[in-house]
Amino acid sequence: MNLYxxxxxxxxxxxxxxxxxxFIEKIQDPLAAQKEVLSDLADITRDADFWQEKKANLSSLExxxxxxxxxxxxYFEEAIKKEIITKGGIITNSPVIRWLKTSGTTGNPxxxxxxxxxxxxxxxxxxxxxxxxxxxxxxxxxxQKYSVLDTQTTREAVQPSVCGLSHQSISNRYPxxxxxxxxxxxxxxxxxxxxxxxxxxGRSYARLRYFLEKDLRAITAINPSMILSLYDKLNTFKDxxxxxxxDGTLQGEKCNNFSPDHQMxxxxxxxxxxxxxxxxxxxxKLSFYSCWTSAGASYYLTRLDDIIxxxxxxxxxxxxxxxxxxxxxxxxxxxxxxxxxxxxFEFIPAEIDPEKWLGKYEQNTLSPMELEPGKRYHIIMSQAxxxxxxxxxDIFEVTEVTPEGxxxxxxxxxxxxxxxxxxxxxxxxxxSVSFEKTFKTHEGQKMPYLIAPKWDAIPYxxxxxESLRGIDAEVFAKQLDKEIATVNIEYASKRDSGxxxxxxxxxxxxxxxxxxFEHGRNxxxxxxxxxxxxxxxxxxxxxxxx
Numbered sequence: 001m002n003l004y005x006x007x008x009x010x011x012x013x014x015x016x017x018x019x020x021x022x023f024i025e026k027i028q029d030p031l032a033a034q035k036e037v038l039s040d041l042a043d044i045t046r047d048a049d050f051w052q053e054k055k056a057n058l059s060s061l062e063x064x065x066x067x068x069x070x071x072x073x074x075y076f077e078e079a080i081k082k083e084i085i086t087k088g089g090i091i092t093n094s095p096v097i098r099w100l101k102t103s104g105t106t107g108n109p110x111x112x113x114x115x116x117x118x119x120x121x122x123x124x125x126x127x128x129x130x131x132x133x134x135x136x137x138x139x140x141x142x143x144q145k146y147s148v149l150d151t152q153t154t155r156e157a158v159q160p161s162v163c164g165l166s167h168q169s170i171s172n173r174y175p176x177x178x179x180x181x182x183x184x185x186x187x188x189x190x191x192x193x194x195x196x197x198x199x200x201x202g203r204s205y206a207r208l209r210y211f212l213e214k215d216l217r218a219i220t221a222i223n224p225s226m227i228l229s230l231y232d233k234l235n236t237f238k239d240x241x242x243x244x245x246x247d248g249t250l251q252g253e254k255c256n257n258f259s260p261d262h263q264m265x266x267x268x269x270x271x272x273x274x275x276x277x278x279x280x281x282x283x284x285k286l287s288f289y290s291c292w293t294s295a296g297a298s299y300y301l302t303r304l305d306d307i308i309x310x311x312x313x314x315x316x317x318x319x320x321x322x323x324x325x326x327x328x329x330x331x332x333x334x335x336x337x338x339x340x341x342x343x344x345f346e347f348i349p350a351e352i353d354p355e356k357w358l359g360k361y362e363q364n365t366l367s368p369m370e371l372e373p374g375k376r377y378h379i380i381m382s383q384a385x386x387x388x389x390x391x392x393x394d395i396f397e398v399t400e401v402t403p404e405g406x407x408x409x410x411x412x413x414x415x416x417x418x419x420x421x422x423x424x425x426x427x428x429x430x431x432s433v434s435f436e437k438t439f440k441t442h443e444g445q446k447m448p449y450l451i452a453p454k455w456d457a458i459p460y461x462x463x464x465x466e467s468l469r470g471i472d473a474e475v476f477a478k479q480l481d482k483e484i485a486t487v488n489i490e491y492a493s494k495r496d497s498g499x500x501x502x503x504x505x506x507x508x509x510x511x512x513x514x515x516x517f518e519h520g521r522n523x524x525x526x527x528x529x530x531x532x533x534x535x536x537x538x539x540x541x542x543x544x545x546x
Contacts, residue, residue, distance in 0.1 A: 002145040002214075004185040009142055012185050013135070019125040020132035023327060026341040027406040030368055033340045038064065038382075041344060044092045044117055045386055050079040051091070056388070061344070065363040070346075070380055070389045072358065073110055080111050084163050091386030092117065097177055099167040102321035109489060111167065112321050118384040120180050122342055123170075126324040127182050130317050133328050137314050138218045138288035145189055146214030149207060151221045151230070152290075152316065153182070155194040170321045171222065190257055200497035204233040208241060209250055210257070211283075213264050218288035219279075219308075222316050224300035225422035225499045227289060231279060231307050232458070232498065238272040278307045290314045293333040294410040296420050299455055301333075318411050322392050323383040326409060335399040335408040338368050343381045350376035350395050354415065358391060369405035371398045376412060393417070418534050421459040422499045424491040426484070428534055434483035435465075435533075441479055442471045448513045451503075452535040454542075460501035464544040467507050477505040506544050516544075 026033040042058035045051045057063040069075070076091065083090035084099070094117035101109045114123075135141050141148045155174035158166040173182050174194050186192050191210035197203045208230065221227050234241070244250060245268060248260035271281050280286050289308055293301060293315040305311075315333050318326040323343055326336035338345060346365035348357060365380060376397045382388040393415040400408045414420070418428050431451060439446050451463040465476060481502050485492035494500040535541060 004142065004145055008183075008185040012131075012183070013142065016128045016132035016135060019128040020329070022125070023129045023339075023341060024329065027337050027402070028404050030338075030340045030404060030406045034061075034344055034368065037341060038344050040121070041382055041384060041388065044094055044384055045388070046093070047089075048092050048386060049082075049090050050076075051386075051388070061367075062363070064344070064382075064389075065346075065365065066361055068382075068389050069359055069361050070357055070365075070391055072391050072393075073387070075359070076387050076390075080113070083113060084111065084165075087163070087165065088115070092384070094118065094384075096165065098165050099162050100170050100321045101167050102169075109167070110321070111162070112170075112387070113385045114170075115385055116177070119177060122384050123324065124180065124182050126317060126319070126327055126339060126342060129327050129329075131184075133314055133330065134218070134220065134288075134290060137312050137331050140217040140285075141288070142185065143217065144215065145186060146211055146216060148186070148218040148220065149211055149216060150184065150186060150192065151207070151219070151226050154196070154203070155187070155192060156196075156198050157194050170319075200229075201233070204230060205237055205240075205251065208234060208237065209244055212241060212245060212268060213261060214283075216283040216286050218290075219286070220290040220316070222292060223423050223499075224291040224293075224297050224304055225494075227291060227304060228300060228307070228457075229497065229499050234272070234279075234282070238269075242269045242272065276306075278309060280308060286311070288312045288314075290316050292316050292318075292411075294318070294335075295413060296422075299421075303457070318396075320392060320394070322387065322390060323381050323385070325379065325381070325394070325396070325411070335410040337402075338407050338409060340368060340406055343383045346380040346382075346389070347371055347377040348380065350378055352378075354378065354391065368407050369401075371401055371407045371409075373398050373400050378415070419453040419461075419536070421453060421455075422494050424488060424494050424500065426461075426488060426491060430484060430488045430491075431534055433487055434480055437483045438476060438479045439465075442476055443467055443469055447510070449533055450513065450535055450541050450544075451533065452538040452541045454504075454538045456501070458498065458501040461503040462505075462538055462541045463503055464506045464508055464513070464541050466510050466512055468510055471507055473505045473507045476507065477503050480505065506541075508544060512544070 038058060038061060055067060057067040079090050083096060088095040091113060092115055094115035096113045096115055097119060098114045100112040100114050153171050153173045156172050157174055158168040160166050191207055196206055219227055242265050245261055246265035248258045249255060250258060271277050286308060289311055312331055313333050314331045315328050315336060317324055317328060324339045327339045328336045345368050348365055376395055379394050379396055380389055380391050395412045395415060396409040397412050398407045398409045414425060416427055417425050418431060419426050435449055436446060447466045449463060449465040451461055454460050454462040485495060
């Protein structure tokens with residue numbers, strides 16, 4: 001059996017237990033936890049140029065609200081440009097280690113400062129806390145080197161491109177900063193280390209090759225589409241995988257990590273020949289997985305249950321590049337406790353439009369202890385990266401509030417986002433701009449259109465467009481696909497990795513859409529037939545294909 005070095009495993013276990021116990025302690029006294037975070041933010045921003053210039057006062061929550069406005073990312077852009085040059089001292093006193101990349105609403109990537117202090121005191125402890133929950137739910141995770149396939153994080157070398165620092169995703173944990181950085185026992189394993197292929201197909205193939213002959217017990221992912229993608233890749237690469245197992249190779253090349261195994265190759269080949277084989281057919285003891293389980297991700301759970309039946313599920317923490325929001329402490333897929341020790345959190349009822357408070361020194365925000373079960377809220381975060389009172393657009397629903405005052409909640413949607421199958425967070429603006437450019441290229445003018453998300457094994461977007469010129473549907477669809485990928489880097493990534501299929505388009509004569517919705521108003525479900533370009537019900541769009 002391929003066992004971990006006992007010292008690595010013990011250190012990892014001690015860290016997960018320590019930070020989990022600390023988190024449990026904090027959620028027992030949320031008011032004290034919030035005061036502690038505010039005090040830390042005051043220390044880390046006290047001498048920062050941007051906040052000195054803005055006369056920010058973090059001596060109390062009341063003064064904080066009076067002196068710092070609720071803002072979106074744009075408020076910080078000029079300060080970030082300065083900090084890119086200084087690598088610290090502008091937004092916080094802590095050195096910037098690297099810049100985190102995430103898609104902006106205009107398609108331009110954001111630059112979130114990944115500071116030494118934020119990494120060491122907040123982001124890494126959150127990871128260890130979550131993994132303690134995984135280990136408690138599936139103790140076999142640490143049984144041996146191939147007990148868990150961790151796809152949540154990667155170790156990919158990214159060349160410095162921003163004044164000597166790299167600009168990379170939060171899930172890329174390379175390089176390791178110091179001994180306190182995220183260091184799982186499998187950190188240097190060949191299926192996880194920095195020598196893995198960087199493209200999706202190459203990385204997926206290598207993961208499958210390393211694990212196919214092993215005793216896999218658990219799979220962890222951020223997005224459920226990653227697990228489904230691995231299953232799809234088993235089908236796509238099955239012939240090559242069987243051949244590699246038979247020959248003891250990796251993609252046809254000799255590799256010291258493998259030896260020929262004719263018996264295993266035949267066994268795997270027989271499994272692959274079955275109709276609708278499951279991942280449990282491949283790995284009989286696979287009984288655990290983790291991924292997001294709320295909002296759009298919840299639509300994948302039925303399919304995941306088909307391919308990993310009767311598995312224990314623990315949701316991945318609710319987080320974004322900008323910070324951690326909830327952390328799981330048990331296998332509850334409905335909601336998780338607010339990450340009370342990760343940020344100063346404020347809330348505003350979701351029905352109050354952002355234009356009433358965004359950019360203002362809004363003082364009538366709610367604390368975590370003032371929330372009500374069943375209600376939805378905008379969330380305002382002040383994290384230790386220094387982007388204080390930042391609104392990302394995320395909306396959460398509270399399921400319960402503990403007697404101590406800590407809310408349990410789940411992510412519902414992002415304000416202004418049209419749809420997100422697998423993390424692409426396609427906005428109304430993304431679509432408007434993309435259709436405008438596509439129509440300009442092929443029609444010479446704007447025309448009415450509809451688009452809706454269509455769930456399938458590989459989801460996609462379905463559209464109907466009007467045309468005077470009788471444009472070719474496939475040509476229009478290819479151009480639309482290209483334009484959306486241009487304005488939304490997450491969409492481009494999901495298309496490249498095969499987690500989103502290409503959009504499908506139907507072309508109809510002018511005035512078709514107006515007539516359709518005019519007729520629909522008189523039907524029993526007339527309220528569903530509102531003429532909106534961006535529809536949530538794919539059946540409305542599909543009706544034009546019949």
